[in-house]
Amino acid sequence: MALLLALLPLASQAHAALYSTVIETPYGGVQGYPAFTSEPSGNLTHWQDIAVWKGIPYGATTAGEHRFKPPRPAQPWTGTVLDAADWGNVCPSAVSTNPNNYTIAEDCLNLNIWSAANSTDAKLPVVMWSYPAQSTAADALFDGGGMADKGVVFVSYNYRTGSFGWLAHPELRADYPDGKNASGNWAMFDQFAALRWIHENIAAFGGDPDRITVMGQSMGSAASQHILNSPLTRGLIVGAIIESGVRDVQDPICDEVAEAYLTLADAEAQGERYMEYLNVSSVAELRALPMDDLITVSAGLTATAEWQFTATLDYYAMPATYYDTLRDGLAADVPVLTGNTKDENGAVFGLNITAAEYLADMNATFSGSWLDRFLDYYPVSRYEADTRASFNAQWTDRSIVGTWLWAQLWATARSSPVYTYFWDHAPPGQDQGAYHESEINYVMNNLYDTDLPWTHADYAIAAQMNAYWVNFIKTGDPNGDGLVEWAATNASETVQQVGNGWGGIPLPSSLDLFTAWFSGLPYF
Incomplete structure (x- = not known):
């Protein structure tokens, strides 16, 4: 009984x-x-x-x-x-x-x-x-x-x-x-x-x-x-x-x-x-x-x-x-929710690159006076001997700035909010960092269906990530009880860090430089 x-x-x-x-x-x-x-x-x-x-x-x-x-x-x-x-x-x-x-x-x-x-x-x-x-x-x-x-x-x-x-x-x-x-x-x-x-x-x-x-x-x-x-x-x-x-x-x-x-x-x-x-x-x-x-x-x-x-x-x-x-x-x-991961769009976790290779890449990307201006922000010496950190910082900042500028352009003709994020958590059991697609398991709250050595921290991150996404799906706003406030990007100069930390972080100091460089290029 x-x-x-x-x-x-x-x-x-x-x-x-x-x-x-x-x-x-x-x-x-x-x-x-x-x-x-x-x-x-x-x-x-x-x-x-x-x-x-x-x-x-x-x-x-x-x-x-x-x-x-x-x-x-x-x-x-x-x-x-x-x-x-x-x-x-x-x-x-x-x-x-x-x-x-x-x-x-x-x-x-x-x-x-x-x-x-x-x-x-x-x-x-x-x-x-x-x-x-x-x-x-x-x-x-x-x-x-x-x-x-x-x-x-x-x-x-x-x-x-x-x-x-x-x-x-x-x-x-x-x-x-x-x-x-x-x-x-x-x-x-x-x-x-x-x-x-x-x-x-x-x-x-x-x-x-x-x-x-x-x-x-x-x-x-x-x-x-x-x-x-x-x-x-x-x-x-x-x-x-x-x-x-x-x-x-x-x-x-x-x-x-x-x-x-x-x-x-x-x-x-x-x-x-x-x-x-x-x-x-x-x-x-x-x-x-x-x-x-x-x-x-x-x-x-x-x-x-x-x-x-x-x-x-x-x-x-x-x-x-x-x-x-x-x-x-x-x-x-x-409402729109959008963002990027730390190790994508050019940034490569654990990249092995020499100073000469880094400078060659910068020369291929930026021309004329732009090269010197970007090297002022992202020089080899910025991170001492760690050239890959300078290389990755340039690509990561470009993603953050580009997404934020997209949200500002959206706001010129639309009133609904845009929420942007920056995912920086590397799932366990792999060597690609916070790679392209690495946020999906956490957003979906489906760690049970992927064979990685998940930890208690991963389950906690998944619970919070999923809560933001579910709130957005239900209300058009990711915010909710027990969550760190997420400000709409087209009304602030922050992007939401998610993964290894939570909350608004300031835009890169190279915002004005990227904005100026983009402004001289063709529209897509």
């Missing part, structure tokens, strides 16, 4: 969780499953309630004649129940290896949902996660259970990348939506389609369609910016989280990171060279090629600087350049 009484609370919670019933959608019924069969390590308190649904189609196949076209709606499975126990197919990209043995196919427009709602009318806030380059929604790094535990419905999705997602060509203009005279951006249309599916269907999973925040890192942060900026998604989101994704719009590195794009002429010229390289003379022939041929060829091409499968400035899905979008207030006026 004592054992039975002890099990009653778990049985009661399990009965109320959404995995105990079939979820009805306009496409057909969907059966989910418990996200956890035993208590995970970490900060989860409602793990018994969390349901997960994997591989739900939000679009039809993009194979064959549907390759290099906007996504079509998913085909209904009316009269049957979709068993959402397994990951859906992973989209092909410019990656020729598959270490995780995912099923790669062009029928890949599917999404995954984590929810701890106990009823379909819970109206919990929703976050839509876009993954970074060379990844997939099935990656354990993006497990949504930690977010769901804190009352957020978490949705990840697969979308086309590489040539499959971005190829432009004059012949493809015939397939562009609304008769627009452009091509490319198929990945962007996937992103928009996934958002519309979430808006139309997430209520059945306990989510609030009127409280959707988009979130992504690196290339995934570009997806968040596409959604934030595009007129085609207007009114569908209440906030955007852009991790490792914004810079000053005059920083030359924009062309190498999440804000990269090509003009329509350049994108289509690349598409013509792509077809020549594959020895095909028409889009029909290109669509008839085996998927693996495109993966192999694209993987080789994107390893060279002359090939860049990325967004096309079509003045439709992407309404303007990043500068014009900010200057003219074309983006949705919603």
